[in-house]
Every structure is written in structure tokens, then in C-alpha cells.
Amino acid sequence: MTISVLCLALLGLYFGVDPRVQQAMIDLGGMKPSQVEVVFERPFHAWLHYPAVTLLSSVFLHASGVHLAGNLAYLWVFGLPVEQRIGTFAMIVLFLAGGTLANIIVALQLGSLETPIIGASGAVSAVVGAYLGLFPSRRIGMFLPLGLYLQFAQVPSILVIGSWFTLQLLYTVFGPINAAVAWWTHLAGFALGLSIALIYRAIVQFRG
Numbered sequence: 001m002t003i004s005v006l007c008l009a010l011l012g013l014y015f016g017v018d019p020r021v022q023q024a025m026i027d028l029g030g031m032k033p034s035q036v037e038v039v040f041e042r043p044f045h046a047w048l049h050y051p052a053v054t055l056l057s058s059v060f061l062h063a064s065g066v067h068l069a070g071n072l073a074y075l076w077v078f079g080l081p082v083e084q085r086i087g088t089f090a091m092i093v094l095f096l097a098g099g100t101l102a103n104i105i106v107a108l109q110l111g112s113l114e115t116p117i118i119g120a121s122g123a124v125s126a127v128v129g130a131y132l133g134l135f136p137s138r139r140i141g142m143f144l145p146l147g148l149y150l151q152f153a154q155v156p157s158i159l160v161i162g163s164w165f166t167l168q169l170l171y172t173v174f175g176p177i178n179a180a181v182a183w184w185t186h187l188a189g190f191a192l193g194l195s196i197a198l199i200y201r202a203i204v205q206f207r208g
Contacts, residue, residue, distance in 0.1 A: 029060075031051075032054070074128065078124075098192050133201065
């Protein structure tokens with residue numbers, strides 16, 4: 001899948017260099033809300049320059065291989081069917097739009113934060129939302145603790161994703177302040193992806 005390959009390529013570059021270079025990459029490509037918030041007050045053409053571009057570049061930077069692997073796992077399960085349905089180009093637009101929206105929300109809520117923010121959680125959440133909008137009746141295979149052993153079961157996607165969404169919502173309400181902001185980015189990405197998928201389905205049915 002296109003986005004997964006790009007992320008893995010960046011992983012090889014990112015973790016194959018000196019730790020000081022890694023930190024420099026984070027400082028340069030990570031999104032710093034204190035810098036980006038100022039851009040919102042400027043004309044739109046200013047968004048094409050630094051530091052506004054970090055709204056996008058930060059999506060492809062991760063804190064660790066585990067951090068990236070988790071996002072890639074979600075992309076593998078939910079992203080592949082979505083890409084097959086809407087096409088590679090639309091998938092890339094969806095992914096980047098979700099990540100950018102999530103970062104904008106962080107910048108608006110933590111405008112004084114100097115620490116660079118990285119990761120693709122908002123982008124991946126947009127893909128999860130799109131999956132639910134495109135395949136509401138599909139089932140997802142997963143191992144569940146049924147009885148004394150783990151057993152493979154086909155679970156309705158609306159139940160799996162609904163449980164995930166509920167968890168994000170609970171963390172948003174009851175979690176610590178910083179964590180709550182992170183969960184809000186998940187919800188924002190999810191809402192964007194779901195909305196785009198529903199609009200896409202409506203257009204396809206209308207042309208139909």
C-alpha cells in the first residue's frame with residue numbers, strides 16, 4: 001500500500017541515522033503549536049511555507065518503531081480495503097487531510113506548546129472512519145478470549161470500530177489534559193474520514 005511503503009522508507013532513513021540527527025529531524029519536521037498557531041492569522045498562501053508545512057511533515061515522523069508499527073497495523077487492516085475502493089490518489093488525500101486536520105486541532109488547543117508533535121494518529125483515524133462509512137456491514141477477523149483459549153471470530157466492523165470510538169471518547173472526557181487533546185485528534189480524524197466516505201457513497205449511488 002502506497003502510504004505504508006512511504007512510512008517504512010522514512011523509518012529506514014529516520015532510525016538509520018545518529019540520534020542527534022533524529023532529534024534534528026523531529027525539531028525540523030515536527031509540528032510546534034506555538035509556531036503554527038501564528039500562521040492561522042496570515043493569508044492562505046503563507047501556509048505553503050515553514051512552519052505551516054510541519055502540519056503535514058509531522059505526520060510521517062514517529063517516536064519509535066513501535067509507534068509506527070501500530071499505525072501501520074491499522075493501515076493494513078483498514079487502509080487496504082479503503083484504498084481498493086476509492087483508489088490510491090483519493091486514499092493519499094484522505095490520509096493527509098486527516099493528519100493535517102488533527103494537527104490543526106492540536107495547534108489551536110495547545111497554542112503555547114513548544115514541544116514538537118509527531119505521528120499519524122489523526123490520519124489513521126480518518127482511514128478507520130472511512131472504512132466504517134464504506135463497509136458498515138463488513139466483518140473483521142480477530143482473536144478473542146472465548147473460554148480458556150483465544151478463538152478466531154468474525155466480528156461486525158461497526159462493533160469493533162464503535163468500541164474503539166467509545167474508548168477514544170472516554171479518554172477524551174476522563175483522561176489527563178494532554179492525553180485528552182491527543183484523543184480529540186483521533187475523533188476529529190475519524191469524523192472527517194466517516195464524512196468523506198458517506199459523501200463518496202452518496203455520489204456513487206446518485207451516479208448509479
